[in-house]
Amino acid sequence: MTVRTRFAPSPTGVLHVGGARTALFCWLQARAAGGQFILRIEDTDLERSTAESVQAILDGMDWLGLDYDEGPHYQSQRFERYAAVAEELLAQGKAYRCYCSKQRLEALRAQQMQAGLKPRYDGHCRDGAAGAGETSPVVRFRNPADGTVVFEDLVRGTIRISNAELDDLVIARPDGSPTYNFTVVVDDLDMRITHVIRGDDHINNTPRQINIYRALGAEPPAFAHVPMILGADGARLSKRHGAVGVMQYRDLGYLPQALLNYLVRLGWSHGDQEVFSVAELLERFDVRDVNRKAAAFDPDKLDWLNQHYQRSLPAAEVAGHLAWQFEALGIDAGAGPPLTDLVGVQADRVKTLREMAEQSRVFYQELEGFEAGAARKHLRPVCEPVLRALRERLRDLVDWSPESLNNVVRIVADELEVGMGKVAQPLRVALAGSAVSPSIDRTLWLVGRDRSLRRLDDALEYVVFRAERH
């Protein structure tokens, strides 16, 4: 039997990292087995579902590269199907109409809570239409009264829940619209899903769903309940933890490969290996190896992985993502060195592409001036000969390559009999405006000859001016 999994989000917000990880697990489980991955939008709640959210989910999946073989299917377009199945259940006596008012139900719940009981529907309408009348009824599923539902969860092992804990859940509202526990079952059956992989907040729903499968005369699929993702502080992930949406990570400058790798290792592992290509994951992943414990999201480790991918992925690929950042920050990538050169130099100096773009402005835009502290410390009057010597040689340099540039700096240092630091730091401040930049040869290389000479002129002017004032 070919493996078929689905990711079934409700479109009530962006695709957050927890959902993305579930989607990733589903995608891997299916594709690793040569099966199919299906996307289904659970938008039965017309009140809360929005088209923007649907788009946000699609965008997130797309950015992560989680493509689907079927779908997206929309539950909102399958109402007739659910109604037909409910009707079928009704006809077979496996479901019944319930006329209980909300007030009665509320009173019942309050009463049960007070008595220290678990709030459950009491089966008032179970054996006959008590008060079939004005109010339009809901349809309730007739849950088995006794016995125990047992299932083998792929990550938790055996889980058993007594039917006595369950009640007759509503499967259709007065207006005929279906409810969650019913639609999942109908859909997973119709879509021939073999492995239901979802958050562990659904463990408690599973027995109810299994009962519905049985009522429908079907065998339930395999279930795998994966733990949720917590914020760095161990509390449930929420907006106050900073970025929770997948696309926010793109905005912050993370590579999709890094986020994917980070997410898959959150809960899943394969020995001591930390870095996995998608191809490797497809070879090794098995949802059975997913951990049972909820995991805290660690931004530092994501940073580390992102840096790893920044320098190990083909520069052209990284440059493509970097171009997006330039765009977002309003920096003209055409006004400086090729982005692939920039990536080669900056990849192991910054954690994110956003940082990379921000710290590369000096190669694409004019300097705002020299940073005060750096200029005071490094652009001293004594530097004048050094800066002049550098300017001369750089002007005449034929081969503007990192190697030649490095030679120039060394030669100047030798000739003036000073250490590298006495040459590189003033030059650095002249070129970058600050005391921090890539190695001096790379900095020269990226700034380019024209800009470098101009900036040296500005620095000389500054140094001379400063000398005169004292």
Next chain:
RNA sequence: GCUCCCUUCGUCUAGCGGUCAGGACGCCGCCCUCUCAAGGCGGAAACACGAGUUCGAUUCUCGUAGGGAGCGCCA
């Protein structure tokens, strides 16, 4: 309240009865060095607790404690 689930360094994890409890991120120190990084080397750091089972428990069982989830005409 009831039911279900979870518990190895700060964090992510390996472990599948006998290990000096391993790796990674982060942190600390040293080295390298033209700045910042990166890199190299080294270090501190964990089996929640209590009973069993066993020659022997991190590992199996049961409790306790602490977390989490569900108990909707939300999904």
